[in-house]
Amino acid sequence: MAKEKFGLKDILNAKTKAAGAPTATEGYKEIYLSPYEVKAAPENTHQKLENVEELADSFLHVGQEQPTVLARIKGEYFIIDGHRRNAANILNWERGHKEYEKVLYRYMDMSEAMYELRLLAGNGYTQPLTAYEKTRLVERTKAALMRAKEEDGLEIQGKMRDLIAAMLNESSTNVARMESINNNATPEVKEQLKSGNMGITAAYEAAKLPEDDQKAIAAAAAAGEDVRAKEIAQKVAEQVAAKAREKADKAAKDAEIAQIDADQAVADALDKQKKAEEEAENARQLKRYVDNMAVAMEKAKDAAAAAVHAIAKVSETDTTEPPQDSWGQLEWVRYTLCCLMERAEDVSEDNLYKLQEILVESDGR
Numbered sequence: 001m002a003k004e005k006f007g008l009k010d011i012l013n014a015k016t017k018a019a020g021a022p023t024a025t026e027g028y029k030e031i032y033l034s035p036y037e038v039k040a041a042p043e044n045t046h047q048k049l050e051n052v053e054e055l056a057d058s059f060l061h062v063g064q065e066q067p068t069v070l071a072r073i074k075g076e077y078f079i080i081d082g083h084r085r086n087a088a089n090i091l092n093w094e095r096g097h098k099e100y101e102k103v104l105y106r107y108m109d110m111s112e113a114m115y116e117l118r119l120l121a122g123n124g125y126t127q128p129l130t131a132y133e134k135t136r137l138v139e140r141t142k143a144a145l146m147r148a149k150e151e152d153g154l155e156i157q158g159k160m161r162d163l164i165a166a167m168l169n170e171s172s173t174n175v176a177r178m179e180s181i182n183n184n185a186t187p188e189v190k191e192q193l194k195s196g197n198m199g200i201t202a203a204y205e206a207a208k209l210p211e212d213d214q215k216a217i218a219a220a221a222a223a224g225e226d227v228r229a230k231e232i233a234q235k236v237a238e239q240v241a242a243k244a245r246e247k248a249d250k251a252a253k254d255a256e257i258a259q260i261d262a263d264q265a266v267a268d269a270l271d272k273q274k275k276a277e278e279e280a281e282n283a284r285q286l287k288r289y290v291d292n293m294a295v296a297m298e299k300a301k302d303a304a305a306a307a308v309h310a311i312a313k314v315s316e317t318d319t320t321e322p323p324q325d326s327w328g329q330l331e332w333v334r335y336t337l338c339c340l341m342e343r344a345e346d347v348s349e350d351n352l353y354k355l356q357e358i359l360v361e362s363d364g365r
Contacts, residue, residue, distance in 0.1 A: 028106040035089040035103060038070055038077045041119050049087050056088035070107035071115040077107060080118050113148035120144060121167045131200035132193045137168060138178040177204045186211055188218035197221040205232040
């Protein structure tokens with residue numbers, strides 16, 4: 001089943017009626033019920049039912065002009081408007097007036113949330129409310145709006161605070177102050193507001209303080225001390241200034257730490273740059289070494305090729321008559337070795353070792 005959508009106009013119907021306009025009958029049905037069948041609001045903002053006996057006498061003389069307005073919720077009837085009227089009907093029935101066994105009511109089926117909203121919309125008009133009752137009214141109205149939005153598809157346009165202000169005939173500024181009390185004041189402060197020991201301005205200023213300070217202020221109010229909003233505001237200002245100084249000190253300390261971190265970062269960067277330059281120099285030296293090794297390898301290849309060529313020339317020549325004019329150093333070395341090998345049996349072991357040393361030194365040069 002689709003949820004019925006209600007608008008602001010629908011909710012404020014109770015407000016218009018409470019302000020003195022004729023009771024709206026659109027959407028309401030008439031029914032005769034025993035005044036004992038209908039139930040009072042579970043939490044009425046202002047619980048006092050004053051001058052009920054005078055109202056009951058008036059009904060007996062001139063009749064009841066406006067029926068009590070009800071909400072039917074899950075088959076039960078709850079009073080939206082007319083708690084005093086219903087109490088007067090019960091009194092007349094108890095006086096023995098049988099015609100009050102059943103009386104005329106107007107009712108409409110609605111959800112619990114919409115019932116709460118219609119009940120609250122007219123509360124501030126039927127009787128004057130205390131500061132605590134107004135604050136509680138703001139809290140209940142906001143909760144009911146949120147519930148109706150979720151459960152009943154209530155269409156809320158603009159700011160929630162402005163809607164509450166319109167429903168309760170309060171300024172948005174006052175609603176904001178009462179919301180602050182509801183959200184931030186401790187139970188002790190709310191209790192002193194309820195008892196009348198604190199005004200709404202004092203409670204609003206106290207709600208800005210830490211919990212321990214609020215409890216101390218509430219205790220002073222409960223003890224009969226004159227708790228002034230101006231003095232509390234001064235205390236709030238001092239704490240705000242202290243917090244500002246604390247934040248400034250912390251910001252300065254954070255800036256100092258940040259500077260140290262920045263200096264360290266620069267030092268680390270310079271160190272990394274130095275290491276990178278050293279690594280680059282090592283790489284350049286390694287490259288030069290590799291290049292030199294390549295040149296040396298080429299020279300070694302050339303020397304090896306020359307040695308092979310010299311050995312080949314000596315091998316092709318008769319060692320008894322060497323062609324001395326055409327030989328280079330390597331050819332003569334090869335020739336000398338060949339001659340030594342032919343007379344190896346005549347060379348001592350010591351001389352062979354000496355010859356080896358001479359060859360090694362010669363190879364080193």
